[in-house]
Structure formats: C-alpha cells, structure tokens
Amino acid sequence: ETSGQATSRQVRGRLRRRALERVFRARPAGLGDLRTGELATSVTSGLDALDPYFSRFLPQLVLAAVVAPAILVWVAFRDPVSALIMAVTLPLIPLFAVLIGRAAEQRTARRLGALSLMSAHFLDVVRGLSTPRAYRRGHAQVETIARTSEQFREETMSTLRIAFLSALVLELAATMSIALIAAVIGIRLVNGSIELAPSFAVLVLAPELYLPLRAVAAQFHASADGLAAARRAFELIDLPPAVTAPVAAFVAPDP
Numbered sequence: 001e002t003s004g005q006a007t008s009r010q011v012r013g014r015l016r017r018r019a020l021e022r023v024f025r026a027r028p029a030g031l032g033d034l035r036t037g038e039l040a041t042s043v044t045s046g047l048d049a050l051d052p053y054f055s056r057f058l059p060q061l062v063l064a065a066v067v068a069p070a071i072l073v074w075v076a077f078r079d080p081v082s083a084l085i086m087a088v089t090l091p092l093i094p095l096f097a098v099l100i101g102r103a104a105e106q107r108t109a110r111r112l113g114a115l116s117l118m119s120a121h122f123l124d125v126v127r128g129l130s131t132p133r134a135y136r137r138g139h140a141q142v143e144t145i146a147r148t149s150e151q152f153r154e155e156t157m158s159t160l161r162i163a164f165l166s167a168l169v170l171e172l173a174a175t176m177s178i179a180l181i182a183a184v185i186g187i188r189l190v191n192g193s194i195e196l197a198p199s200f201a202v203l204v205l206a207p208e209l210y211l212p213l214r215a216v217a218a219q220f221h222a223s224a225d226g227l228a229a230a231r232r233a234f235e236l237i238d239l240p241p242a243v244t245a246p247v248a249a250f251v252a253p254d255p
Contacts, residue, residue, distance in 0.1 A: 046229025
C-alpha cells in the first residue's frame with residue numbers, strides 16, 4: 001500500500017502536468033471549446049480519486065492472484081472433491097464482478113460528467129455574476145444550478161446502488177459456494193469417506209478463498225472515479241492542436 005501511494009502521487013503528478021501542457025500548447029489562444037470548470041475538476045479532484053486504485057486495488061489484485069491458487073493447490077492434495085467444487089464456483093466471483101463492473105463504469109463516467117458540468121456552470125456563473133444581476137436574471141441561474149446539482153445527486157445515487165448491488169451479489173455467490181462445500185463435506189463425514197482433520201481445514205480455508213476476490217471487486221468500485229478521470233486526462237493529452245500551420249510559418253525570417 002505504501003508503494004501504491006507513492007506510485008499514485010507520481011502518476012497523478014505526471015498526468016496533471018502532461019494534460020495541462022497539452023491543453024495550453026494545443027490551445028495557445030485560449031481553451032476554445034473546453035470549459036475551465038470541467039478542466040479543473042478533471043485534473044484536480046478527479047485525478048485525486050486515483051489513490052484507491054494504486055494503494056488498494058492493485059495490491060489486493062496481486063493478493064488475490066497469489067492466495068486463491070495457493071489455497072486451491074493445498075486443498076487439492078488433501079481433498080480433491082472440495083478442490084473441484086472450489087475450482088468450479090470460484091470463477092463466479094470475477095464473472096459477476098465483471099458484469100456489474102461494466103454497468104458501474106458507465107455510471108461512473110456519467111457521474112464524472114455531471115460533476116464536471118456542475119463545476120463548469122458554477123464557475124461561469126461566478127465569473128459573469130454582474131451580468132445576470134444587471135438584467136435581473138439571477139433566479140434563472142439559481143434554477144439552472146439547482147438542476148445540475150440534482151442531476152449530479154441522481155447520478156451519484158445510481159452509482160451507489162450499483163455498488164451495493166455488486167456487494168450483495170458477490171456476498172451471495174460466496175456464501176452459496178461455501179455452503180455447498182460445507183454440505184458436501186458433511187455428507188462425506190457421515191458416510192465416513194473423509195476424516196475430520198482435512199475437512200475442518202477445508203472449511204476454515206473456504207471463506208479465505210473467496211474473500212480476496214470479493215475485496216478486489218469492492219476496491220474496483222472505490223477506484224472507478226479515478227479511472228474515469230484518468231481516461232479524461234488521456235483525452236486531454238490527445239487533443240489535436242488548434243493551430244494546424246507549422247510553427248515556422250509564424251517565425252519571422254532572419255534579416
């Protein structure tokens with residue numbers, strides 16, 4: 001986690017620097033169609049949300065890639081039947097995580113867009129505050145800000161609903177898998193086809209098999225905002241130049 005936090009600081013700093021350099025090089029006369037509020041939100045608070053991705057998601061992903069195969073191999077040598085059940089049920093966790101993660105990714109992108117729109121509009125209103133006051137149009141701006149704020153609230157609640165749904169589905173899948181392993185072991189204990197010591201060890205290790213993958217899915221939802229902001233930063237880095245003529249055309253020839 002410490003290494004992830006240090007990496008996150010470096011990545012965020014480089015992305016901010018490259019995005020801002022590209023924006024000002026591509027738009028030397030001004031931002032053009034880019035809105036200052038949206039740009040500021042993307043490169044500040046948006047990229048700050050990358051911390052969970054580097055400090056928690058990536059370490060948890062490495063842990064899941066190490067722990068799950070290790071438990072499967074250990075159980076396979078002591079109880080092949082339980083290892084087979086684990087190998088069949090284990091892919092359900094990442095499968096459900098991927099399916100729900102796609103919906104969460106779309107919702108997160110929409111939420112970031114709503115936040116950027118609200119920030120950009122609020123900044124535009126503050127900059128030109130004297131104009132609506134002079135024409136007595138302040139109430140219209142209040143309604144617009146309230147509408148954009150409500151849109152951001154709705155997108156945030158939609159994202160939270162998907163996150164809670166993901167947690168529920170993954171917990172249910174893990175619980176049913178552990179219950180299946182326990183039921184099979186119980187039947188085999190009654191029949192005398194397995195001893196108590198290995199069956200008890202398998203029951204203790206079964207929750208630890210699914211826990212890292214569930215944690216990976218949870219940390220992915222926590223880092224979704226940062227990933228959406230990073231994609232926006234890459235879009236800024238890939239901006240086409242506003243001035244298409246070569247630089248030499250604007251340089252006076254030597255006398």
